[in-house]
Amino acid sequence: MEWRKCYLDVVLVPLGLFTTMGYHVWLWHKVRTQPLSTIIGMNITGRRFWVSAMMKDNDKKNILAVQTLRNAIMGSTLMATTSILLCCGLAAVISSTYSVKKPLNDTIYGAHGEFMMAVKYVTILLFFLFSFLCHSLSIRFVNQVNLLINTPLDPMNVATPDYVTEVLEKGFFLNTVGNRLFYTALPLLLWIFGPVLVFLCSITFVPLFYNLDIVPPSRKGKVNEIENSGFESV
Template identity: 80%
Template structure:
C-alpha cells in the first residue's frame, strides 16, 4: 500500500528534475557552440572586453572597476546568506522531534511516510548547501580579481589581462551555477506539498529560463534593409530643400 502511494513521487519528481537538467545541458551546449545566441555567451564576451578596457586605462577607471566588482560580491553574498539560512532552517526541521508531516497528510497526494519526508528535506538541504558553496567560491574569485585588476602591468608580470578575465569568468560561472541550483530547489521546495506541484513548477520554470537565457533576433532588420534606399533618397532630398531655403 505504501508503494502505491509513492507512484506519483517516483514518476513526477524525477521527470520534473530531468526536464530542468536536460534544459541546462542543452543550454551549456548552446553556450559552447553558439555563444552569441545566449545571454551567458554575450555577457562572457563583454566581460572580457571590460577587463581589457579597465586594464588599459587603469588610472582613470580603477574606482569604476572596484565599485562594479563590489556590487557583484554583494549579490553573491546575499545569495550565499540566503542559502545558508535555508540550510539552517531545514536542519532544524530535520532534527526536530515534532512531526511536520501530520498537518499535510490529508491535503496532498503522494507518500507521507517518515522516509519520504526525510528524503524531501535532505534533498533540499543538499541543493542549498551546494548553492552556498558555489556562491562562496564565486566571492573568492571575484575578490582576487578586485585586487589583481589594479596591479601595474609590466612585461615580466604574470598578471595579464587574459589571466584576470579568466578569474572573473570563473567567479561569474560559479555565481551562475549557484543561482541555477537555487532555482532548481524551488520546485523541490513544493515537493513538501506533493509531487504534482513539482512537475508543474518544473514545466513552468523551463520556458521562463528559456526566455531569459536566449537572444531572439528582431524582425525589423529586413524591413529596415529594404527601405534603407528610400530613406536615404528622402534624406538627401530633404537636405537639398533645406540648403535651398537657407540660400533663399
C-alpha cells in the first residue's frame, strides 16, 4: 500500500529538518550568550559602530553610507528574485499535468504517489515563499535606513544612531532568516528524488553552516580578551 512506502519520508525528511533547526536554535543561543564568538554577533557589533561613525561625520561619508546600503539592498533583491522565480516554476509544475510530477524511475526510495508528490512540491514552495517574504521585508527596512542615516544629528531629531541601528538590524536579521530558509529549501529540492538525499544533504549543511557562523580558532584569543575587558554587544 502507498502509506507503507512513506516510512522513509516520514522519518528521514523531518529528521534532516530538525537537525538543521536544532543547529540554528543552538546558534541563536550562542549569539545571545556569546555574541563575539560568532560571525553574526561580530557583524552586529560592527554595524553598530558603523552607523554611529556614518552619522557623526555625515557630510563626508554620506555617499559611502548610501553605496554600502545599496549593495545590501542588491543582495536581498537578488535572493528575493531567485526565490520568487523558483516559486513560479514550482507552481507551474504543480498545476501541470505532465509526467514531470512523477520521479524519474521507480527505483527511488520512499513514496512517489500523487499525494506525496503534491506534499513535496507544496512544502518546497512554502519555504521559498517565506524566503521571498523575508527578503522583501529586509529591503523595506534597509531602504528606511538609507534615508534615516543621512539625517543630521540634532537634539530634536528622533532618528538617533540607536534607532537607525535598530532598524538596520531588523533588515539584516530578516535577510539572514531569508537566506537560511533558502538554504534549507535546497535539500528539499532533492526530496523529489527520494528522502535519503534530503537527509544526507541536511546533515552535510550543518558543518558548512558552522564554519560560516563561528569565529575561527585563530581569532578566539583576541575575542576572549575583548569579552574579559567588559565589552558587551547589544
